Every structure is written in structure tokens, then in C-alpha cells.
Amino acid sequence: MNSVDKRVGQRRFGIVGGVGALAGADVLFKLVQRAARQGEAQPDVLLEQQPLSEGDAVARGEADPRESKFYVFNIVRHFESQGVDRVLLPSFICHTFLDDIQAETALPIVNLMTAVTDHLERELPAGTPLGVLTCDYVRRAGLLESHLGARHPLHYPSADAQAGLMEAIYGPRGLKAGYLDDAALEAVMQACRSLQADGVGVILAASTEVALLAERLAARGIRLIDSNRVYADHALERDAVPAGEPVKVGIVGGVGPAATVDFMDKLVRLTRAQRDQEHVRLLVEHNPQIPDRTAHILGRGPDPSIALYAACKRLEAGGAAMIAIPCNTAHAYLGDLQPHLSIPVISMPDVTMARIAERYPHCPPVGLLATSGTMSSGVYRRAAERAGLTLIVPDDAHQAQVMNAIYGDKGVKAGFVDGECRADLLAAARHLADRGAEVLILGCTELPLIVPGEDVLNLGGREVGLVDPTRELARRCVELAQGA
Template identity: 45%
Template sequence: MSLPVRRERSFGIIGGLSPIADADLLSKLIEATERHVDAGQFEIVFEQRPFARSHGPSAADTARMLYIFNRIDSFKARGIGTVVLPCFLSHTFMEELKENSPLPIADMIEVLRGHVRSLSPQRRRIGVLTSAPLRESALFERYFGPEEFELLYARPRDGLDLVTEAVYGKNGIKSGSRSGYSIELLREACADLIGQGAQLLLPGVTELALVTNELAQGAVPLLDPHRVYAQHLVADPAAEVERPFKLGVVGGVGPAATVDFLDKVVRNTPARRDQDHLRLLVEQNPQIPDRTEHLVGDGMDPTLALYATCKKLQAGEADLIAIPCNTAHAFVEAIQSELDIPIMNMLTVTVKHIREMFPTLSKVGLLATSGTISSGVYRRALEDHGLQEVIPSPPLQGRVMNAIYGPQGVKAGFTSAESVADVDAAIDELATQGVEVIVLGCTELPLLMSEPERVTARGNRVTLVDPTDILAKRCVSAAMMWSRR
């Protein structure tokens, strides 16, 4: 297996969109690396695959966008550091590419704008040699704003668009011609731009980088976009991608509780539109062995399945993992040490919340699976905050388990009156022991007990704490902190 290349000194060139021009950029990038002080320290991967719809000056389309994204995905798998995209037409959807790319893309037109800015301040009237579709897309206006630059375009001659014909015509540059009629048309376009007062000529079609020497017009400089791009790449590789926060969710433990957690994440997110909500990556894996069966019986150990699920979320570039299952947290400590991203511990954030909300509290009731109780995870978390755990008696614990696992229980898809009565009986028993705050320590229980305040059959008032809701709020808070970094 080959090792990944050094990310900070590696370039992936997306080829195939204009094969001849792509090769020109590759040549100039190699030349730039050889002249750099770190010559020999650069890795360059040039990936060119057939792109059937790359011919003709048609508007950028979905096929082109998906082709580029697939090449970026391939580069990511190979450990590439910076994506190089020598295609003006593809820059019409550069915003969408940057938003979704897992790797930084060196924006060619942004580089050209920076280069133009570095030239003499008087050179602000830019003559752009580009095709009709790119001119109509207002691509260059997006980069070279009117507050800084005045853009000029070559005028048609007898209805003929000079640059478009020179590049894409029957005997144009794209078909292999670099002399004769196509060069005459481009020289005519350059002369027209200079006549309009252009102080600098900027090729705005990728193929024009092949003929910059033939088009030089003396006093008015004409940029070689590929040479400028290559020299910038070597001197200043693209910065790391600023990507939105992504929450990874271990789902399926159990399935209904996962849906409940996702609903709470959405409801607790301060959003005015779809785009304000969190990115979520959910690995819904109901085949993870039952946690309680392992903790109190002879069921299969779920550690590896939980770990494998977390690794998938990590591979999917999640920044934080949430596991909306209380019992699963008996295995979190062993898993966390092997992961590169944190798991938001539902139990510890719940106990911290209780201590903050009830500073004088001394004991807390716990309704949970027998596996959670036997593991002692809540007991230890409560003791760390000076709180005593109070659990139901064995008969009432049996009724709680029935409400969760019974034939008419929540895991079977029921929220029946029998299940509610079973949990109510356990709440009543805990309240008679002076418990005023009870943790719903199984993610299925909030599906039965949706109200935070409850009055028992004996008239005692208790507060029910929902760890799922607290976990959701803490995950949203983590996302908000990420966005303010």
C-alpha cells in the first residue's frame, strides 16, 4: 500500500476538461516547482479522464460539476493537499465547489485578480479575451468588481465573436490549431481592446494560455494565466478548507430514540432557514448488539460494533459524535481512546446540567435499563458531582424493563397505557423516598414521558430530566462555538 503524499506540498490537477491546455498548466507548474527554493519537495498528480461534454463553448452544466467533484474525491483518497483547476468555465460554479469540496481549491481567477492588483496601480482597465458564454455569465465581473476595475471585451466583427471563433471554431485552438486564422482573429481582438483603452490584456479562456507568446502586443502586457497560476501555487498553496461543523450520530440504538434525538437537534437549533441547521451524518445501525443483554446476561459484546460505527462517522468527517443511547455509554470509555474525534458523553453532560440547575440537590432518581444500572456509569457520574443515585426496587425495575423491552414496550413500537403505568409506578416509588429529580436514563423513556414535570399518584411533584434533550442542546452549542472560531 502506497503512503499518502505530503498534503501541504502536493497538488492534484483536474484534467480532461481541456486536455491540451491542461498539459500546458502541468508543464508550467513543474517548471515553477523546479525554480522554487524547495525544488523536489512538491508532489504533483495529474488526473485526466475523458469528459465527453467538454467540447464547445456551452454553459457549465451539471455533468461538468459532478466530473470535477469526483476528481476531487479521488484526490482526497490519495492524500492530495491542494486542488488545481485550470478551467475558466468551471469557475462559474466555484462557489458551489468550494462549499462542498473536502479539499482546498486554488481559485485560478482569484489568483489572477491578486496578481493584477500587485501590478502598477494605473493598470485598472482590463481587456478580457473570453468566449461569449463566459462573458454572458458575468464571471469576471464577480472577481474584478467595478469599484476597482473597468472590464473591456472585444467587440464582434460583422456578427462574429472573435475569441469564441478563434478557440472553438472549425480551425480553432481547441481543435489543435495554434497559427493562421485563429491567431489572426485573436490579434484583431487584442487590437480592438487596446483601441478601447485597455491597459492590460487578460486571457479568459483556458486554451489562450497556449498562444500568449503569439499575441504579445508590446506596450500593453498580456498575462499568461497558467504561468501566473503555477507560480502562485508554488509560493502560496491554498489554505485549508473552512468547512461547516458536522455532527455524527450513532443511530439505531434504538431506532425510535434516534429519530427523537434528531428532532430535538432540529428544534434546539436557532435557525431562520434550512441552511442554518447542522450538518448531520447518521449511521443507523440497528444491528449493534443489545447493550443490556451483554451487561446483565450472555449477549454479544457490542463494543466492536459501536466502535466500527464511530469509525465510519470519523471517516465521514464528523467533528463530534453523539450516541443517543444511555446504556451504550458503558462502552464509551474504551471506544473514545481509539478515536480522533470526541464523543459527547450524554451521561456526564446530563449530570452536569442537574448540578447546575439544582445546586442544593443531594440525590437523584434513575430510571434506566438494568444494564445501565448494573454498569454503574450513572452512579459514578452522579458521585463525581456529590449526588447519590436512587434506583427502583427490583419489582419496579422489572416494570421499567417491561415498559422498554416488553411485548407492548417502546422498543416494540408501542407507547401504551400499560407502559406509561409501569413507569409511573417507578416514579411514584422514587418520589416516596424523597427524590425530586429523576433522570429518564433510557432514550426510549422520553417517548413515554414527554412532560418535564409530573405529579405522582400520592401527590408528590417531581422533575423529569431528559438526557436526549440535553445531549441535543449540548451538540448544538458545540456547533455554535465551532462556527465562531
Template identity: 50%
Template sequence: MQKTNEAALARKLGIIGGLGSLAGGDLFYKLVKSRAVLEDQGRYHFLFEQHPFKDVLLPLDRNAAMTSRKFYVFQVCKSFEDNGVDAVMLPCFASHTFRAEIQEELGIPVLDMLDALRQHIGHVVEGGTTLGVIASDYVRHSGLFERYLGRDYRIVYPDAAAQAALMEAMYGVNGIKDGHLEGVPFEAVYQACLSLQEQGAAIIVPGMTELSLICPDLQRRGISALDINEIYAHFATQADGQPTRPPFKLGIVGGVGPAATVDFMGKVVAHTPADKDQEHIKMVVEQNPQIPDRTANLLRDETDPTVALYATCKRLESAGANAIAIPCNTAHAFVERIQAHLRVPIVNMLSETVEWIAGHYGSGKTIGLLATSGTVQSQVYHEAARHAGLQIITPGLDYQAMVMEAIYGERGIKAGYTEGLCREQLLLAAEHLYELGANVLILGCTELPLVLQHSAGFHLNGHVVPLVDPTTILALRCVALAQDR
């Protein structure tokens, strides 16, 4: 039991070291010697990735391109996530200009170095204090420090001459990034700090992680410079390590059938309350029409689709889906055996549908089911209905054959038809169910809503009967899950 508890408390941190080898190594050293780690060395596990970024030596001038850097940071972060890391440390100010973009695509936190800096500054100076920032041209002009500190503090930067000398000291031949921490490079940084003090800066705030390498020497010269690597190390070992909650992502088993998949996605979009693109739900779809026919398996014992359905669900799970939707009624005959082997839930369209009907029309109702013969024979709707206090009735043999012809026939829905014979056949079967006593009709094959629409009052040869579309109910449920997250 003790080992289990220790494992539960362990915190695994990934450090991206390739964006500045010396600064990354310095951060790692300060992590290892931090008080929290020394007091409880068994709790902290560090994974240090030192794969040099190919453009690491390029100076971060005002117009530096970030695309390659973004890809590099994302790839390393994703590798950390796949290896069970709890949080990522990113010791690079330029990369923190796009940290939020990377965070959106991950399920683990990229610890915010600027937030660490802001918290530390809040403990050492009062609001309104002038802060002198030593940063690259790129970071300086990105507005990064203004976003984090500009509301509470006055921010100043070195004058033009001092800034140019600073960039040369950092990125030039025999500069600080190359390990030359004394002589001309150090003096250039020192002069930049003096220019900030002349502007009233009470402390020198780092905007380059390499400044941690010379911070002790600056302090010995009387410069009140902050050591960002020490601050970041303390922040990481004090954080609670709870993963951020990335935007909800819906996984969709597509291709069963193909047109129904597109129809379902359209319903998710249509029912999502959103004022702009970014407020819609993330969806990852595997459109796999090669999944063996579910009805053929249930009726004639043809190829079992279980493994194909399971493999598709696992790929969606690996893609970060928080829930999985299968817009195929017949496929739900296989859901129970699949779900036990997945870490994410399959939203059960059938149980959601019958519960929705019970909630809107009351229990004790008789429900007419228009579905494939495989769905009918599997009894999956019947079982779900019993739990909700509803009774399911299905068409007689001739009318059921008519439903199958409307779906699978030469002029059926799976062949691309939505008008003509297939519609007439479905209407005849629907009227037959109404005459048998159905109070509500379920469009229990995801192709059927391509012909007949979800409706609270569908006019059927002089009668009015509700038509319930399970894919609409499934879409509504998936939207609700996303909003609840």
C-alpha cells in the same frame, strides 16, 4: 527529527488536468519551474489527474450545461482528498463558476483561481482601470468576472463579431484546444484583444486557461495579456495550504433504537438557531437496527455489540463527520473502548447530562435514574455522576422490572406504544424514585422521552420534580459544537 519536520512542511497539490489537456499540462509545467518549487523541490509533491472529461470538446456557449462537469470535478476532488492531498488546483474558468458548491462538500481547499487573478491585478494596475476579458460565452454571461473584479475595475468584452470568431478559434475544428496555436485561431484571438484595446482596456485578462498557451506570442505583438497559469502557479506555491473549514457535520449512530434516532434528530433541528434550511446542521446517519442489543449483552452476555458500534462509527468518520452522537444510553457502556480507535470524538451523552444537571441544579443532589437494567448494571451513569459530585439512585427490583416492561414489553415503547400501560409503569417508577429522595430524574433510556418530556417542573402525583432528557442535552451540545466551529 529532520525527516519528520520536512514531512510536516511538505505540500501536496492535486491538479485536475482533464478539463483541458493542454492548459492542464501547461499549468503543471509552470508549477514545476516556479521559483518556490525550484528553491525547495523536496517540499512540493504534485498529483496530476489527467482523466479527460467526456464533454471537454463541447463549446462553452451561453447555455452550456454544467451538471456533468460538476460531478466530474467533485469526484476528482474527492479522490484527491482521500489520497491526502493538501489542496486542489482547478485550471478551468467555467468550473470556477461553481467552485463554492464543490468547496462546501470538501475538507480540503480548492484554490480559487479568480482570487489569484484578483490579487495579481491589484499589484499591476490601479482601481478603476479598464480590464478587457477574453472568455467563453458561458463564463462571460455567468457574471464570474463581475463578482470578483466588477467592484474595483471597469470590465469590457469583445464585440459580438470578435466574440463569435474567438469561440470558433478556441472550440472549432483545428482550434486552440486541439493544439493549433498559430495561424487563423491565433489571429482571431489577437483581433479580439485589439477590439478590447479599442474600448480602453489597459490589460487583457484571461477567462480561458488555454490563453496561457499563446500568451507569449500575444505579448510579442504588443498585447498586455496576463498568463493565468503562471499567476495560478505562483498563488498555489505561496498559499499557506491550511485546509478550509467545511460546515460542521454530525454523525449519528442510528437504530439504537430507531424511533429514538428520529426523535434525537428532531431535537437537533428544533434547537438549532436557523432562519433558513441552509443554516441547519449537516447530519449523516447510519440507521442500523441490526446492532446487537446492548442490554442483552450486559445482562445475559449475549452478542457483543462493540464491533458493530465501532464499524458504524468508522463509516460515519469516513463520511466526514466532525463528531459522533449515539442516542442510546446503554450503548455508552461501550464508548470508552471504541473512542480510542476513532479520529473524531463521540459526544458522551451521559457525562454531558450529569454536568448539565450539576450546572443547573447544583452539586450534591440525588439523581433518580430511569434506565434499562443494562445501563444500571454497567454503572456508567454512576461513574459520570461521581465526577460531577452527584449521587445516583435506581429503582428497587420490582420497580426496575416495571421500567424494563415499559421499554421492552408487548405494549412497551420499543413495540411502538407511548400511552397506556407503559406510561403508567414509568410514572409509578418515577414516583418511587422521588419517594426514595431523588431531587431530579434522568430519563436514562432514549425511548423514555417518547413518553415523558424533558421538563423543569414535572407534576408527579402532587409533587413537582425536574425530568432531564439526555437526548435533549446531547442535541444542545451538538448544536453548540457546530456553532463553535
């Protein structure tokens, strides 16, 4: 079934097989069984299993599970394209690195340890001794202690019984090889008896392979918590979905290249962070080949809308929570793009006008320095109207100077930030100030490169306020990301 075939309201689970092939199948069976017994609609389930060469060296604590990390990540990424709502990862070993995987995907992975913890809180009083059957790696990693140790004294089998348990799970005739009785079953029983001799009455199958023996062990008087069933039941609870990854700001870059770098620099500088990991996650689609927006609006170039849309869709597919386009003129296409996107594009003109209204509550006349495409599109005129501000634009002669400052042979898009381009920009700024503008918008993302970091522009003894839409867009993205 393709993702487009999923019925409205139907949940789609993705089960990562291979890290525990039989356990994955067991969790699938128990998902379906639980839904049937509860009279619920059957969930749509995808089980993805590929060859995984990593053997019992990890389980025995003799190797790092790096190959398993790559394996799980690749399958989760595949699930993202299949309309999966949540992922099940039936492996305690893999849950030792769950945070690493979850940090790289917006698709929620149902936490096996949360499922076990919630079950124990309902079923066992705090302080009840709990026996644990798990592999050496999980035990050494302290996974159970970190989640359960504060509530339950944890007991493990004796050294000999643990060695027998490992052979029962990973040996050539063990549980992972498909042998669920005889020698494997007896070795697991010996581990259970070791725990009972230690005064333990309840045992957790902290190995999804040991959980396959739940019914056989129950028939022998062992009170075993079937972690596979607990996991399946928990996954079917609608409120069991964990938070996804930290918010990503998706950036449509390359429009233009220097402006993209400037935007990212401002976003980093505006972020409240004491260390690298506290900064906002960014996903950048840097495509300088997107056709020129001004040229198209003025009827002299190809339509950039498909290229802009494709860039936005790639950011959407990459898990971005919002999109920033550090190009004022590109916002002329926002009305066409947004209805086809599931995440918001943050409007640069709107956040700029909101900032002006905040900084200048007396609502002064506002002058706009921007490309002719931005002028013709009316995006700032409409934003000014929504904010209750009066907008002043240059006359034709001074607008030509603004365009030369941006597109001229010695303009900012050609890599110049001083000389002719600065003189042209200041001439247009004086013109707007003479006409009554008290605040000027640097409405092309390259223009702040000519007057970097300035909030006030001195025009021969007269000062006017400056507002940089690139900085305001960065500020708003940081607010949304850190607020989230």
C-alpha cells in the same frame, strides 16, 4: 502513491483534469516549477482526468454545465479517499458553480478567482482598466464582475474579436485541441488588439487555455496575466486554503430507530433558523442491525463495538465534523472508539450532567432511569462524579420495571408509549424520588417517548425535575455546529 505513503508535512494536491486537459497539465507543470525555483519541497500531486463529453456548447452559453458538475464532484470525492489536502480546479467555467461543489465536500477547493483577485490587488492599482479574454458562458455568468468589477473597469473584445476568440479556443484547430500557434494564436492576438484599441494595457487570461499562450503573447508585447501561474502560486501558499463545507453532524442511528428520529426532531427544533438552508447538515448512518448494547454488557449477546466503530468511520469518511450516538448504553464503548477516530463523539452523559449542573446549581441528588447495561457500564456514575453530583439508581425490583418499560412485550422498543410501560416507568421514578432524588435522568433514549417534552414530572402531588439526554445531546450538537 497511496494516502498512507504521504510523508509527514507533505502537501498533496489533486488537480481536476478533463474540464481543461491542457490547462490541468500546465497548472501541474507550474506547481512543480514554482516549488523548484523557490527551493521548496516538491508537492505530491494527483492529476485525475476522465472522458468528458460536454463540448463547447456550455462555453458558448448554449447549455447548462450539469455534466461538468457531476464530473467534478465525482473526481473530488475520489480525491477524498486519496489523502488529498486541497483540490485545484483549473477552469473558469467550473468556478461559476464552485460553491455548489464546495458545499458537498470538506476537502478545500482552491478558489481560482480568489487567486486572481489577490494577484491583482498586489500588482495593479484600483481603477486600472482590465481586459478580459474568456468564453461566452463565463462572461454571461458575470463571474469576473462579481469578483473584480468593484475594483477594475472590465473590458471585453468586440463582437467579431470575441467570435474569433471562441473559435481559437474551441474550434477543431483550437487551443483545446492542442494547437497553440498559427491560426489560434493569431485569433487571440486579434482579441488582444481589440482590447488595446479600447485603451486597455493589461489583459487577464480568464480562460485557462488562453493562459497557455502567455509567453508567446508576451513576446508580441501583450501584458497578459497568466491565470494558470497565478493559480499554481496561490495554491502553494499555506494560508490559501478556503473553509470547507458547513459542519455536518454525523448520527449513528438505529440504536434504536425511534430514538434516532426523536433525536433528529429535537435537533431540528433546537436549531435557530429562518429558512431550510440555515439548519444543521446531518449525515445519518441508520443501522438497526447493530447488536444490542445492553445484551452484550450483561453477557447475553454479541459485541457491538465493531459495528459501532464501522458506523463512526463511515460518518468520518462522509465528512462529518462530529458524531452523535443517540443511545446511552452505546457510550459504554466510547472509550474504545474515540482513540481510533479523527473527529469527536459528543458524550451524552457528560452533556447531560453539565446541563443538570447549569439548571440546578445547588447540586441536588440525581436519579437515573436507564437500561441495566447503562447501569452496569458506569458511564453516568463517572459523568456524575466529574460534575460533582450524587447519583441514585433503582433497586433490583424497580430496575426490572425500567427494563420492562423499555424491552417488554408492551415496552417502548415494541412501539408502546402508554399503558404498562408508562406505569412501570412512573413506579421506578417514584421509587427514586422517595430515596431523595430531586432530578431524574431519562437515561435511555426511548424513555422520553413515554413522557415527551416534560421538564417536570408530577408524581402524585410531588414534582421532580426531568432531564432528557437526547435533547441535551441535540442541544450541544446545535451549539457546536452553529458556533462553528
